[in-house]
Amino acid sequence: MDNTTKKAIAYSLLAHVKTSGTLSDGPIDIFIPLVKKGLHFMNINKGQYKGESIAEIREIIEKHYSIDIPIPVLKSILKKIANDINKEEKIFKLYQDNSFWIKDYVFEDFDEHIEKSKKEIFVLQDMFKEFCKINNVEYNENSCIIKFIEKNKASISYYLANTKKSNGNDFTVAASFVDYFRKYPQIYAQIRNLYLGSILTCYLDYEPVNANMEVTLLLDTNFIVSLLDLNTQESTHTCNKLLDICLKLGYKFRVLKDTIEETRALLAFKSYNYDKEVITKYINREDIYNACERKKLSSVDLDRISDNLESTLLDKNVITIPNTDKLRNKAKISNEYSILKKYRNTDKAALHDAMALIYVKDLRGKRIRDFEKINCWFVNNAISHDIDNEGIDALLNSEDNGFQPEVIKADDLLNILWLSKPSVNLELANNDLVDMGLTSLVAFTLNESLPKARIIKELDENIQKYRKTNFSDRDVLLLATRIANRQVQNVENLNDLAKKDSNKFADKIKDEARKQEAIEKERAAKFDKLFKDLNDRIVELGERRKRVEENLTIQKDEEVKQKITESQKIIDEKDRKIVQLRKENIQIENKRRKKLSDDYINKELSIWRRKACIWAGICLFIFIAAIIWLVLECRRNLSEVDSKIKEFSQNSSIAGSIAIFMFIVNSFVAKALYDRYHNYSNIENYKKSILIPDDYKPLKDN
Known part of the structure; x- marks a missing residue:
């Protein structure tokens, strides 16, 4: 197990101790379980152990949890532990020169939580790696989710322990991962615990003073x-x-x-x-x-x-x-x-x-x-x-x-x-603190790699200037998505292109929009595959559970039965989490598809209505033209009363017939307009007749 994973397990344990409220006498009490586990590892299978310095205990803790506890803090914690475990029998002795001895000490109080944390952290790391694949980014251990969360600890330590700030690695992908999985409570809860645990380790650098x-x-x-x-x-x-x-x-x-x-x-x-x-x-x-x-x-x-x-x-x-x-x-x-x-x-x-x-x-x-x-x-x-x-x-x-x-x-x-x-601890819940801190950390990290404000402003001005050229609002939105996702490497080149050739500028925007549409389709396909993989894992876990049940009927040993039961619980929990995650993914995808489907229907409905409007305009124009011609013909014929009475009557009769005919036509057109704009049942029937593309249809939760 690498040091990053060990540290993450320690963070999870510290968060659990803090939120459970079992140890609340002082800020450093949350580290007591870690130190007790260190004593347990040191003493296990040795009966009795003597040490020349408590630095040996610190090394054991660092080896298992990658947490470096300063000697003065460790000494204070060990004194509290000695007072606790020596009530009935002398088990642990701490001397003035920092030497010590320990006898037959076993500490298993948090073993179940530690094992649970290990599994959750492994799952979280696997999901981050899969997230990198879906986004076509190479996984980098130095920019993983756990090290990203530690950025906040470094920021706090800058003030509490006078440590220098450093820019560090590019955590853009990790920030996007946290931002994306904010929608999934089970995954986000694990990220919360890591964040809270990392903050709590700041107690090791700083002893609060009520000034x-x-x-x-x-x-x-x-x-x-x-x-x-x-x-x-x-x-x-x-x-x-x-x-x-x-x-x-x-x-x-x-x-x-x-x-x-x-x-x-x-x-x-x-x-x-x-x-x-x-x-x-x-x-x-x-x-x-x-x-x-x-x-x-x-x-x-x-x-x-x-x-x-x-x-x-x-x-x-x-x-x-x-x-x-x-x-x-x-x-x-x-x-x-x-x-x-x-x-x-x-x-x-x-x-x-x-x-x-x-x-x-x-x-x-x-x-x-x-x-x-x-x-x-x-x-x-x-x-x-x-x-x-x-x-x-x-x-x-x-x-x-x-x-x-x-x-x-x-x-x-x-x-x-x-x-x-202490009063602020009462005012501010753990989740509130974590949510505010994570939001700020994610936002700042994602914005670090965005172009400067002046460059974006210049691009905005160019888009407004050449908006009448051949690109749409949808193209602009897709371009913005690519810039926000850092897929457009040099926005200044776009601004330079706008100055040189507006047509090429418009073509470039459309080209970037096409690229983004392709990426979104590809990502949707990959997430569909991820859903299928989750289904496969459910089947696999089901088969594994069946094998465990078969083994249970064969094995008589009580210890084996107990282990199988524990495995059963872990598998059931994995089943539940995977099913829940799959459902949440499908719900989110279906919301996206519902919006696309609604937009598509509205677009088709708009075209359908527009056709009626066009016919109405044509018919209205002909009707008005006939009336105008009739009026003009009347005036001309009246000036030749005697000689043209018969011809006038014939022309008037023809014009009247045309007018009556057009009036009838317009009545039908008016009805068509009413049906397409105000007849609810007719509109709903037309919507049902529209063929929705397969990409917009909802996924089934089988």
């Missing part, structure tokens, strides 16, 4: 946008939850006047370009336009939100700092400003962030190493990796000196408060 002090949170523009519910729903929930918890802890919330102005400018820009940007909302789910579509907001609504901005923030106890002239002058000559100018799209934006950083530094008064001694933070909710955030990242990575930075992400702060404040 009572006034803390001020200075809120960034992206945090304000989330509070206004103009980001994702999850992001809004995270920011609101952070404010609720921090308010109960006595924190103060502030925002610079310049941040208010920057937010209003952003909303004004989005309002002005509301009908000009098409592709952005499809590529970036954190974009304001995506929130507008979700909430059915118009450009007028954005203007209204902007007008009420300060009063909305005041309702959330966020107070505006009105006089920032002194801060601005100080920022203009700062090192922060000179660095940020290289990254931000305008000097004004760079100056805003420099002002915020200097505000935090001034309020702190000095550089601080310990997290619990910080009295002010510049809090952002930067999920997108766009150019606006690169400058901040550059500042954070340039100062590797062990001091706390001025900036912190909302979900990181929420995680740390949950670790360090």
Whole structure:
């Protein structure tokens, strides 16, 4: 078993201990089962064991679970274990020099959960490998799902243990895997446990200290946008939850006047370009336009939100700092400003962030190493990796000196408060914490590999400019999907092509759309195959269960019977999970096919109705023309009363006949229009007669 799997098993066990609530005296108590298992492995089949240092116990634990417990923390845990297991008989002795002896110690309390965790983690790893195959991505152990989840631990440790941040591997596929299986409760529960367990190991790097002090949170523009519910729903929930918890802890919330102005400018820009940007909302789910579509907001609504901005923030106890002239002058000559100018799209934006950083530094008064001694933070909710955030990242990575930075992400702060404040543990459920953290981790990772915001904006402008050329809205949507899935390697080439040749630009969009359609069909086929494989596995497990039952009748030994019964339970659980997973996959696929089927029927219905409209138009035109001709003929004939009376009568009779005939025809056409637009039973009968393509028909759950 590799170290990554061992660590995952440890994470699962820690999450189980935390959520079961069996050990809750202190934060490090959750590690007691791991240490007890280490003592068990050390002592097994040896009767009695002496050691010169508890470092030997640490090595055993690391060997089996790949968790490195610091000696001081391990010593505290061992003292608690000694007090627990020595109540009736001296089993474990810990000496002042850290030497020890242990006698006949067996610990099996969590063996069943550990075995269950092993099987679940193996299944999770197999599913990730299959996910890589379906998406035509080579599996990379260094970018697996477990190491992806550990990214969050590294982010928290940056603040708690002064470890340097690193970019690491490309976890795009792992993030997509988590995002996809969010729809499957059984699989997502396993991912949740791994995430929670990884956070809990931060206790090994950090001993919480209850430092009572006034803390001020200075809120960034992206945090304000989330509070206004103009980001994702999850992001809004995270920011609101952070404010609720921090308010109960006595924190103060502030925002610079310049941040208010920057937010209003952003909303004004989005309002002005509301009908000009098409592709952005499809590529970036954190974009304001995506929130507008979700909430059915118009450009007028954005203007209204902007007008009420300060009063909305005041309702959330966020107070505006009105006089920032002194801060601005100080920022203009700062090192922060000179660095940020290289990254931000305008000097004004760079100056805003420099002002915020200097505000935090001034309020702190000095550089601080310990997290619990910080009295002010510049809090952002930067999920997108766009150019606006690169400058901040550059500042954070340039100062590797062990001091706390001025900036912190909302979900990181929420995680740390949950670790360090017992009251926050009561306020914030484990699942809420995990869901918010995983959502942020997935969103940030997926956005890391997207093109820069300015490139997408330029592409949007080109699409709007050449929209009348030969490509459809469907083509644009498919192109956006390819960009979001990182299948278009260089978006800038598209923009260059638009400048050179609009026809080739349109052809390129259609070509990318065709590629995406082919990929979607191929993926659908692969998922169909996956469903079939799941069926085959159900049959295989059924045959295996039958063999187990046959063996049960032959074997008389009670120990063998017990093992077979346990195997039966495991197989039944696998059967249930596989059947459930298959049903969930079929339900999701059928929802997709139902939408395609409905769209196809609506399209055919529209064509059917349009034909009636065309005939109605033709008949109406002929009818009106006949009437006009009759009127003109009457006027001409009246001027020749004596000589043309007979001819006029004949012509009038012909025109009248034509008019009556066309009136009858129009009556039939009118009935056709009524039948195709207002006759419900007739419309439903036509829908039933439409032949649906096989690819749109629902899968059967046999």
